[in-house]
Amino acid sequence: MGKLGGFKEYSRQDENNIAVKERINNYKEFTIPLKELALKKQGSRCMDCGIPFCHSGCPLGNLIPDFNDMVHKGEWKKASEILHATNNFPEFTGRLCPAPCEKACVLGIIDNPVSIENIEKNIVERGFSEGWIVPQPPKTKTDKRIAVIGSGPAGLAAAQQLNRAGHSVTVFERDDALGGLLRYGIPNFKLEKEIIDRRVAILKAEGIIFKRNVNVGVNYKISKLNKFDAIVLCGGATIRRSLPVKGIESKGVVQAMDFLTQQTKQLFGSPVEGEIISAKDKHVIIIGGGDTGSDCVGTSNRHGARSVTNFEIMPKPPIGRSETTPWPFWPLQLKTSSSHEEGCDRNWLINTKEFVTNKKGELTGLKTVEVEWKLKPGERPQLIEKPNTKKIWDCDLVLLALGFTGPETTLSDQLGLEIDTRNNYKATNYQTNIPHIFTAGDMRRGQSLIVWAISEGREAARAVDVFLMSESNLPTKGNGDLLGT
Ligand SMILES: Cc1cc2nc3c(=O)[nH]c(=O)nc-3n(C[C@H](O)[C@H](O)[C@H](O)COP(=O)(O)OP(=O)(O)OC[C@H]3O[C@@H](n4cnc5c(N)ncnc54)[C@H](O)[C@@H]3O)c2cc1C
Ligand code: SF4
Structure with a gap:
């Protein structure tokens, strides 16, 4: 002890x-x-x-x-x-x-x-x-072949566990580089991409095969998956939420993920789709106060933005734990990230009504209103606009960091998979309605955390192993999920 x-x-x-x-x-x-x-x-x-x-x-x-x-x-x-x-x-x-x-x-x-x-x-x-973390290829092999679709933390964890069980694993990734959101969502200043490459090199040396630039169901026919004994879908929850108000289509209103992905691609000299989005010398407003919004703050400051402002529709959380989330629960509490510390005007209880544009259709400002949340026991909180609080904020670039509504349906449509009430891929113990197809990570639980993606990848791997071999030596789940993360 x-x-x-x-x-x-x-x-x-x-x-x-x-x-x-x-x-x-x-x-x-x-x-x-x-x-x-x-x-x-x-x-x-x-x-x-x-x-x-x-x-x-x-x-x-x-x-x-x-x-x-x-x-x-x-x-x-x-x-x-x-x-x-x-x-x-x-x-x-x-x-x-x-x-x-x-x-x-x-x-x-x-x-x-x-x-x-x-x-x-x-x-x-x-x-x-110290050189202690080295490849550990399996000592014996089975004759089972497994396809893992998606190379985010869920897919990588599932692949490593299944490979350890002796199965032959191929990971398909539609991007030009591996890692999922670790690669093209989370900025390099939070996770240097060599850290992913270092781990992927170990997975490759253990025998896992990686196929990049393969978009299953788009440039790789679904029928080709028939040669695999089991499939694990770890495609993430990538459909971005939009803000359908007047002016949304104007030049200068950009999805945060496009901005963040472009930035990392440019950093590593990868080809970038569409026009380059730069925050340099611009007044930037980021709508959405979560991890994605915070990453946009850090990236905008590195671009050399003239000002960075952040809007959040929810109330400002308390500095310490809220009384509603006492220890040991996951606290409702103000989170100030290292990116916020780098410079950002944070505003809460603000709702965007309109993107204001000039005659050329270029963004010049944002029309907002202050709001409050009315709470009634047993009912969903109601959003109320405060009278006489309309305001125009000058800006040249708006980044939409409003979260994700769920996974894409390309795979579920073509494979005939059921979707749950929250638009995620439906599974019982990670197994979908088609017995040899499993799913894990954000695709199954909605946009979440890396730690959950790794946990789900490990759990799904064990479920696949039991399905194929009737038993498994892979470890069982830890005891998380008790405290509301
Ligand atoms: C900007 C941002 C910042 C974040 N910061 C944090 C943080 O600081 N800490 C934290 O814990 N979590 C953070 N998260 C959440 C975290 O990144 C995710 O919960 C996690 O990456 C989910 O892992 P996953 O493997 O399920 O999916 P993903 O990481 O989304 O990976 C899915 C992969 O599947 C691929 N794919 C999809 N469909 C196909 C197909 N048909 N064929 C081939 N490939 C396919 C995608 O290209 C992608 O690479 C952040 C999320 C975002 C967006
Ligand atoms: S709860 Fe804190 S102090 Fe107790 S064992 Fe865990 S890390 Fe150590």
């Missing part, structure tokens, strides 16, 4: 960031790692609780007190083995997870929680730098 009373001796210490002025000049990651001694102290803050609530917060069921203890003792290799027992890609979650485990950490009741996510990142980075 950890150091007795370590949490009393040491305060939480987080990584520092490179100064804003410097980091917004490039698209590199900007965190400054803690030294080994400081990390050991952070590991020793863990109380090795009798009931580790951190487990309940983590959808992967990561063995958190166990790896915290190993870090405290300087046993980094053992820590890496423990971490990889439940998580295929801790280098993604260690950088990008909102860390529901930390929100559920028992220490969080009286003090700052254990810095679990940062410990996770350092374990995996140490594992790579």
Whole structure:
């Protein structure tokens, strides 16, 4: 177990960031790692609780007190083995997870929680730098062939688990590069793309075959899938929500995902579709206050925007936990990202009524109104416009970061798959209405988190293995999903 009373001796210490002025000049990651001694102290803050609530917060069921203890003792290799027992890609979650485990950490009741996510990142980075994370091809092979469609975290996790079970796995990806939203959604300054390449190289060396630029159901006939014994659909939830008000079609109103994808493609010299969208010297308004909106803030500032403004239709959350979400639940609470810190005027309870244009159809402004939410017990909250609050905001570029309504139906239509009431691919224990076709990640649960995509990929792999072989040695699910992430 950890150091007795370590949490009393040491305060939480987080990584520092490179100064804003410097980091917004490039698209590199900007965190400054803690030294080994400081990390050991952070590991020793863990109380090795009798009931580790951190487990309940983590959808992967990561063995958190166990790896915290190993870090405290300087046993980094053992820590890496423990971490990889439940998580295929801790280098993604260690950088990008909102860390529901930390929100559920028992220490969080009286003090700052254990810095679990940062410990996770350092374990995996140490594992790579020491050469401990190496390909582990299966010792025996089965005669089963499996197609995984989509190379996001769900598809990659499913592929690695199925390959470990000895099956022959081919991953199909329609983009020119692998990783799903990790590649062309999340900006390079949050996840450098070499981190994905480093892991994919291991998966390839383990025997997984990757086919890029293959859009199944479009430039690859569905009938060709007949040669596979099982199929796992991990195509994500990619249909973007729009804002159907006057002027939406005007030049200068752009979907956030087009903006973010173009940026990363340009950074790596990949061909870019359509006209180049630049925020340079522009007054930019980003509609939508989630992760995508925040990534647009960071990218716009790096482009050299004249001003960056963010609108959110919901009320400003409290700085601390809302009373409605006490510990250990996932908190309703104001989230200020590193991108927000780089410069952004944030506004809540604003609704857009119209995109204002000039005679050439170019965007010149945004007409908004202030709103409030009326709550009545037992009814859905009602959006009310406040009288006399109309306002015009000058702007040259609007980025729509309004979320996603669900997965595309190209595959479900052609394969004859059922859709659930939330427009996602319907599955029971990851199995669709066609027995040898499975689905996982955002395609099954709607737009979510990387940690959930990895968890679902692992779970779906086990379900496929049981379907094909009647039993499975692949590990079972962690105990997450209890606390509302
Ligand atoms: C801008 C943005 C920022 C985000 N930031 C975070 C964050 O900081 N932390 C976090 O935890 N989560 C974040 N998320 C959410 C997270 O990225 C997703 O939940 C996660 O990537 C889902 O993984 P997935 O594998 O299910 O799908 P995806 O990552 O969407 O991957 C699906 C893949 O399938 C491919 N595909 C689809 N159809 C076909 C087909 N017919 N043939 C071949 N290939 C196909 C797609 O091209 C894509 O590569 C963010 C999302 C966005 C949009
Ligand atoms: S809840 Fe916090 S203190 Fe307790 S075991 Fe988990 S990480 Fe350690």
